[in-house]
Amino acid sequence: MIELDRLSKRYGAVTAVDDVSVTIGKGEFFAVIGPSGSGKSTMLKMINRLIPWSAGSIRINGEDILRFRPEDLRRRMGYVIQSIGLFPHWTVERNVGTVLELLGWPRAKIRDRATELLGLLKLDPDRFRGKYPHQLSGGEQQRVGVARALAAGPDVLLMDEPFGALDPVTRSTLQTEIARIHRESGTTIIFVTHDMDEALKLASRVAILDHGRLVQTGTPLELLTAPATDFVRDFVGREDYGIKLLSVEAVASRLRAGEAVPGEPIAASASLREALSRMVTQGTDRLGVVDSDGRPLGALHLADLAR
Amino acid sequence: MLRNRVLLILIVAGLLASFGFAFVTHAPNRLVSGQPVSLIAAVDGTRLLALLPGVILLLGPFLPQRRTVHGVVAVSAMTFLVALWWLAGTSAASLAESASPAARTSLGAAFWMLFVCTALALIDAARRLGLSAAAGLLIGAAVGAAIALLGVSGALDQLSIVREYASQRDVFADAVTRHIVIVLAALVPTVILGVPLGILAHRRRRFAAGLFPILNIVQTIPSIALFGMLIAPLSGLATIFPGLAALGVSGIGLTPAIIALVLYSLLPIVRNMAEGLAGVPSAAIEAARGMGMSPRQVFWRVELPLALPVFLSGLRITVVQAVGLAAVAALIGAGGLGAIMFQGLFASALDLTLLGALPVILLAVMADAFLRLLTAYAERRPG
Numbered sequence: 133m134i135e136l137d138r139l140s141k142r143y144g145a146v147t148a149v150d151d152v153s154v155t156i157g158k159g160e161f162f163a164v165i166g167p168s169g170s171g172k173s174t175m176l177k178m179i180n181r182l183i184p185w186s187a188g189s190i191r192i193n194g195e196d197i198l199r200f201r202p203e204d205l206r207r208r209m210g211y212v213i214q215s216i217g218l219f220p221h222w223t224v225e226r227n228v229g230t231v232l233e234l235l236g237w238p239r240a241k242i243r244d245r246a247t248e249l250l251g252l253l254k255l256d257p258d259r260f261r262g263k264y265p266h267q268l269s270g271g272e273q274q275r276v277g278v279a280r281a282l283a284a285g286p287d288v289l290l291m292d293e294p295f296g297a298l299d300p301v302t303r304s305t306l307q308t309e310i311a312r313i314h315r316e317s318g319t320t321i322i323f324v325t326h327d328m329d330e331a332l333k334l335a336s337r338v339a340i341l342d343h344g345r346l347v348q349t350g351t352p353l354e355l356l357t358a359p360a361t362d363f364v365r366d367f368v369g370r371e372d373y374g375i376k377l378l379s380v381e382a383v384a385s386r387l388r389a390g391e392a393v394p395g396e397p398i399a400a401s402a403s404l405r406e407a408l409s410r411m412v413t414q415g416t417d418r419l420g421v422v423d424s425d426g427r428p429l430g431a432l433h434l435a436d437l438a439r
Numbered sequence: 440m441l442r443n444r445v446l447l448i449l450i451v452a453g454l455l456a457s458f459g460f461a462f463v464t465h466a467p468n469r470l471v472s473g474q475p476v477s478l479i480a481a482v483d484g485t486r487l488l489a490l491l492p493g494v495i496l497l498l499g500p501f502l503p504q505r506r507t508v509h510g511v512v513a514v515s516a517m518t519f520l521v522a523l524w525w526l527a528g529t530s531a532a533s534l535a536e537s538a539s540p541a542a543r544t545s546l547g548a549a550f551w552m553l554f555v556c557t558a559l560a561l562i563d564a565a566r567r568l569g570l571s572a573a574a575g576l577l578i579g580a581a582v583g584a585a586i587a588l589l590g591v592s593g594a595l596d597q598l599s600i601v602r603e604y605a606s607q608r609d610v611f612a613d614a615v616t617r618h619i620v621i622v623l624a625a626l627v628p629t630v631i632l633g634v635p636l637g638i639l640a641h642r643r644r645r646f647a648a649g650l651f652p653i654l655n656i657v658q659t660i661p662s663i664a665l666f667g668m669l670i671a672p673l674s675g676l677a678t679i680f681p682g683l684a685a686l687g688v689s690g691i692g693l694t695p696a697i698i699a700l701v702l703y704s705l706l707p708i709v710r711n712m713a714e715g716l717a718g719v720p721s722a723a724i725e726a727a728r729g730m731g732m733s734p735r736q737v738f739w740r741v742e743l744p745l746a747l748p749v750f751l752s753g754l755r756i757t758v759v760q761a762v763g764l765a766a767v768a769a770l771i772g773a774g775g776l777g778a779i780m781f782q783g784l785f786a787s788a789l790d791l792t793l794l795g796a797l798p799v800i801l802l803a804v805m806a807d808a809f810l811r812l813l814t815a816y817a818e819r820r821p822g
Contacts, residue, residue, distance in 0.1 A: 206731035217726030
């Protein structure tokens with residue numbers, strides 16, 4: 133559990149982070165979102181003490197993080213940045229093992245762990261371990277970046293606009309991967325982004341920052357249905373508001389149980405937005421719904437989306 | 440049809456030189472200037488064969504630019520470089536048969552032009568073949584070894600430069616050692632001083648803003664002037680503190696030479712160290728800190744290795760420059776190959792001058808090649 137308590141950061145007369153208090157629970161996927169200059173990156177970098185703060189405190193599991201050596205603290209937290217920052221003179225394997233090397237793991241164990249992590253990020257270990265960063269595509273590099281951050285099994289994963297520089301297709305794939313990894317590992321993730329769709333797709337809770345102030349914190353659905361201010365409403369999006377609403381609800385919520393529909397079914401865990409998209413492309417007004425094992429559960433009707 | 444412009448220009452220059460200038464010159468003794476002997480006159484009988492690789496080179500610019508052609512050009516150039524020495528050596532030998540023992544045969548302008556043009560043709564061919572730094576070094580070493588072998592076999596004995604060497608053998612060996620000692624003695628303090636200064640210049644902008652103008656001004660002082668400027672203060676120091684004089688500090692000799700060389704060498708070392716560090720991607724440094732590396736670990740594991748290639752190219756500039764400047768240091772009594780060079784210069788004995796100058800060039804080229812190899816090794820990343 134991470135608590136930010138009345139945290140502020142001032143640069144001269146400019147207040148980058150202004151009196152922010154928030155508690156992030158264990159295992160949460162917590163997105164911090166806001167326009168450029170809203171202080172979201174600064175807030176993230178204070179959590180691993182890359183930036184010192186001016187006032188307030190940060191506690192992890194109840195302990196003030198100032199009580200740790202910054203290096204020890206950072207080795208317990210994964211850190212992924214937009215510019216990736218792989219070490220160009222090291223192989224993929226050595227990059228992934230960076231923190232383990234710092235922790236003094238034996239070479240053979242580092243190798244095994246790197247193999248495991250490359251597999252987790254869907255990079256063939258035998259093909260990739262000996263490569264250098266410049267031989268990889270942007271998406272592959274960030275997969276290595278994520279693997280490196282996860283190497284020591286961190287309590288918290290800090291991600292600073294990790295997919296912001298990637299093309300839309302690669303970004304979407306990596307979003308799916310990180311959602312899966314979060315589900316499987318239960319690691320707490322604090323994720324900074326300026327992309328509302330990304331936050332809605334991934335986060336269990338979202339905090340909106342504006343000029344360093346925390347404007348609203350809530351689940352994606354809460355932000356959409358009960359925006360605290362006009363700023364939040366604007367930021368969440370006015371035009372495609374309905375579409376965004378659909379994207380935070382699952383097919384299961386509008387299921388008509390027991391009804392059978394022919395044709396390709398959709399998973400109950402998929403978002404209503406995906407379901408709408410499928411209906412439009414397939415030219416149909418109802419889809420069969422199946423559970424994660426492929427067993428039919430019922431049907432989803434177009435009319436129910438507007439309910 | 441013309442397919443290799445570079446090679447054609449080199450050939451034209453080589454041909455003009457071989458018809459326009461003397462290949463060797465022959466003089467009754469070492470002080471008077473000699474009679475020119477052209478390449479045509481120097482080559483007769485079986486010696487014509489030695490021109491064969493040169494003739495093959497003539498075809499080079501007009502053949503399709505394939506790897507095999509570049510290979511043939513490279514091998515011909517290598518052979519021709521050795522053949523030129525053999526031609527000059529045997530010409531000198533035949534001229535010596537009908538002359539007094541005091542007579543001298545010196546290498547002429549045509550020889551040097553042909554040698555340089557052929558060497559450039561070899562470099563061009565190696566580049567077109569995409570040869571690595573190591574392969575280039577190996578080729579250079581092979582040509583050098585072949586010429587040295589000619590020397591050992593006695594084929595060059597009648598060339599004036601070799602006769603100068605024969606009469607100065609002991610002096611020559613000492614001079615080479617001394618020259619290398621001067622360069623190394625200057626290099627060690629330069630690196631010990633320059634690396635921390637470079638790191639500091641990278642981290643403190645204001646320090647860099649103060650330091651670089653000073654180092655730049657030092658570079659603009661002519662070397663002879665700098666050597667001269669050091670004589671007065673150093674001999675003054677040695678007079679005031681006899682202890683220093685006992686340590687070998689004096690206005691002339693090794694001390695001012697090393698001080699001047701260090702002053703000149705600092706700029707490339709400091710500048711390249713700072714530039715190398717500035718070129719390290721900031722994302723890598725941020726990631727390194729974020730991973731939990733201590734400042735020391737960030738420096739040794741990330742910054743230094745990534746700055747190394749740029750630093751090494753600064754070291755290369757420094758070494759090459761120091762080898763040349765050390766020759767000038769002979770003027771203030773530091774010794775080395777410069778001493779032989781100036782002795783020849785003051786006695787108007789051109790070949791003695793060359794005996795001093797050629798090894799300086801050779802040393803510089805060898806140091807350059809070696810450090811290029813080291814730089815390439817530090818940069819190596821597959822793909």
